[in-house]
Amino acid sequence: MSEPVIDLSGIGAVVFDTDGTVTDTARGHAAAWKHVFDGFLRGRSAPFDVREDYLRYVHGRPRLDGVREFLASRGLTAPEGEPGDGPDAPTVHGLGRAKELLFMEQVERHGVAAFPAAVALLHELRNRGARTGGVSASLHGRRVVTAAGVLHLFDTLVDGGDAALMNLPGKPDPALPLEAARRLGVPPVRTAVVESSPAGVEAGRKGGFALVIALAPVSEGAGLAVRDLGELVVRGRVLPLSP
Incomplete structure (x- = not known):
């Protein structure tokens, strides 16, 4: 079986659903x-x-x-x-x-704990030039990520409070991850999403994202499925967008 790889030669940003993926909530x-x-x-x-x-x-x-x-x-x-x-x-x-x-x-x-593998992956992505975003359906998503001590690892965060203010529909509609990609300035075709719910995976597919990564037991419809984010291998560095 081949390694699960995030290849940054074609991906410039990664958007994480924070609940249950980054934070142990x-x-x-x-x-x-x-x-x-x-x-x-x-x-x-x-x-x-x-x-x-x-x-x-x-x-x-x-x-x-x-x-x-x-x-x-x-x-x-x-x-x-x-x-x-x-x-x-x-x-x-x-x-x-x-x-x-x-x-x-x-x-x-x-309090709230962050998964060590997710924290390590976020650091690795950022060290290699990728932009990182978080999305959460929760009205308190920002508060929870802050409590977990990982807010600084995201270039942007879109939570349920933002969705309510902007009248964004929830998953499986792709509005939240698309808004995160928009804020990051990286088009969906160069953005990966990491999800831990069937609704999130469906949103990633509908949004036309470059890669949809799912955490087990979710797998159907994802481009990659892993049991733990520590299994993911990051390769390359982010290349600048063409003018």
């Missing part, structure tokens, strides 16, 4: 969703599966889209409610609010 997100959904599902459906349900319906999507997608997968609906709904409201906004409060409580209490 996927488990915290999944646990928070399970707590919230299991309360809603009691007497209606089987409990939320932190592996399959999280990865398939929630991970990588904006919070409210994740609520809608997961409930639809169980043949359930909830009233949309209002943005001001409290965490006890049995609405899409209320469920999303409950999850966000629980997750951020975990962040405040326990």
Whole structure:
């Protein structure tokens, strides 16, 4: 089997989905969703599966889209409610609010770790002249990356707050990684994306990016699939864009 390679002779930037790829937050997100959904599902459906349900319906999507997608997968609906709904409201906004409060409580209490392999890869890319961007569906994406101590490793970061201000649709629409590439000044055909969700991989394909790299267990539709970012080999240096 050939080595999984990022060849910088044809790639000038790499955009990472930060949640679960750079920051070790996927488990915290999944646990928070399970707590919230299991309360809603009691007497209606089987409990939320932190592996399959999280990865398939929630991970990588904006919070409210994740609520809608997961409930639809169980043949359930909830009233949309209002943005001001409290965490006890049995609405899409209320469920999303409950999850966000629980997750951020975990962040405040326990902090956030960054994956060493991801940090090493970011350093390697930047040392070889590549520009780096981060995207996160979370409204608190910038806060989480800052808490993990890795904000300085990104030339730009597009999170859920930016998406809301700019009215950007969430994944699997490619709007977020495309906005990151635009800010980096590198066209998608010279940009790679690193994703850990099926929605993110689909967004990378739809966006026409040069290379879509997926972290296991996600692999379908990706140009490269690895179990750990430490498996990736970076070759060459970034060549300047033609005038």
